[in-house]
Amino acid sequence: MSDIDIQIILSNRFRTSQEADKITIEMQSSLGLDTKAQFARLAIGRSLAMGKLNEDTPDSKGIEVPAQALFSTDNIGAWIGLLVAHSIQTEAPIVNSQETLRSAIRCHWHRGAKALYKDWQDADQNYENFIETLISRRSEMPETATPVARELTDPASLVITPPTDDSALLIKGLAQLGIKVEVKDIIFGPRVTRYRVRLINLNDKSKLDKSLDRLALAMNLGDNAPNVSNGDEAMTVFIDVPRPKSSWRPVSIDQLINWLERAPHDPNKLVTYIGVSVTGQDITFDLAGAPHLLVAGTTGSGKSVSLHSIILSLLLKHDEGSLLLALIDPKRVEFSPYSKLRNLYLGKVATEASEYKEFLTELVSEMESRYSIFQSLGVSNLTEARAKGQKLPYIVVFIEELADLVLQDKGLEESIIKLAQKARAAGIHLVLATQRPDSETFSGLIRSNIPARIALTVQKGTESKIILDEVGAENLLGAGDMLLKMPGEQPQRAHGVLINKEHIIEIVSSR
Secondary structure: OOOOOHHHHHOOEEOOOHHHHHHHHHHHHHHOOOOHHHHHHHHHHHHHOOOOOOOOOOOOOOOOEEHHHHOOOOOHHHHHHHHHHHHHHOOOOOOOOHHHHHHHHHHHHHHHHHHHHHHHHHOOOOHHHHHHHHHHHHHOOOOOOOOOOOOOOOHHHOOOOOOOOOHHHHHHHHHHOOOOEEEEEEEEOOOEEEEEEEEOOOOHHHHHHOOHHHHHHHOOOOOOOOEEEEOOOOOEEEEEEEOOHHHOOOEEHHHHHHHHHHOOOOOOOOEEEEEEOOOOOEEEEEHHHOOOEEEEOOOOOOHHHHHHHHHHHHHOOOOOOOEEEEEEOOOOOOOHHHOOOOOEHHHOOEOOHHHHHHHHHHHHHHHHHHHHHHHHHOOOOHHHHHHOOOOOOEEEEEEOOHHHHHHHOHHHHHHHHHHHHHOOOOOEEEEEEEOOOOOOOOOHHHHHHOOEEEEOOOOOHHHHHHHHOOOOHHHOOOOOEEEEEOOOOOOEEEEOEEOOHHHHHHHHHOO
8 A cells, every 4th residue: 555645545536437427416316415425435335345346347437526525534544444455355456556546446336336226226216215225234244343443533423431530539649749639620521621629738839830740640641741720719720631532522513513503793703613622612713803823733633624613614604795715725635625615715726836826916916905995995994994885805815834835935925924914904814824833934024923823732842832932732632632822812722623524515515
């Protein structure tokens, strides 16, 4: 599998045979499926259970389906593993390259579609009978594999271990450090347990702040140190103790959607949902007031998912008349599900160097044009211009990897700085993301004009200081655990929403 690159796969498109494509369209309608990809996955799974593929290779004249609709970053590894294992087990040509993978998907989709269509006919085209056939076939499969723990992908599929009350362990650990406490209350949050603790001696607070690593050792927490913050009464503190992953409660996209349905809509705000607090309360912020945001964290920290949460929040509250999204995606895969949106600035997602320059140049021109309009109207910002009848949408600029742009062309950095300095009143706001939070990428001029920050997990305290101007992000738990710092406020810990590509495609298709 050394020639299989998952990022390249996710940027590709796959197709099956013309025959299987016709079956897919018919079965999609008959089964009430939203997309062809949903039936395609059923077909591929059906074929994988049927043994060796026929030697005849089907044509590839079906309509293309984007890889990101067919798979997601969460499950593509499992699908590749199944296809590789099947090729080895059946002594077929080994799936070990982009081309052999493409061929395997085409062949399995073709064979599986025909098999499912026969199942449909045998079930007299009756939905209940067809589903019963699928269930019966699954129940008859031999249980040969040892069950394994699921990845944190679909909240509905998780088996979550209930959190335990470790008050006694906490008290004992603190006593070993010479700190006497009384536990007053416990809250089991999504990932950490918050203990409301009364200090017997107020002077022990400074000792506690300096002893968190030792407390983690005493409580057998590994590298996940507890966090301490001031409590809500005199002599009290909150101690947030990280829990094992098996007891984490993921933040589902339903929580984002439910919040958006409840939240009042103000067309002059860009309210976004970022996740929940350590105790499970919704956390939101107004990007229009931020007015620009940096999102930074290492690979796998949840940076891209955080961007999707912000984008979907905006899309679900605004139409193309009140919001345009300028999406710049050097990685070429992260923003591709949005490529058909009516809200896109310049009608496309920028994925090439020439397009980055075009976008940023046009945005600067748009900013200057809006200020000319404001001057003629005698107003100073977008809200006042709208009040005088100007139908100007907000423009939110998302740059998926700031480092790639800055290192490619210093001229682009100048445009970004100009927008960061002047674009707020014009209703143009920046969301910059990077997995390389260093002084070269996040220069002093950009840093001083991007006051709102989201730090996900980083490797070193120095990286946390560049993002937040203080340490802390190096101790986060990963997978969407973050610190949100708004201008003039202390960092607030949040757990991000679990969003996969199917969620994005479903929401985008409804716009």
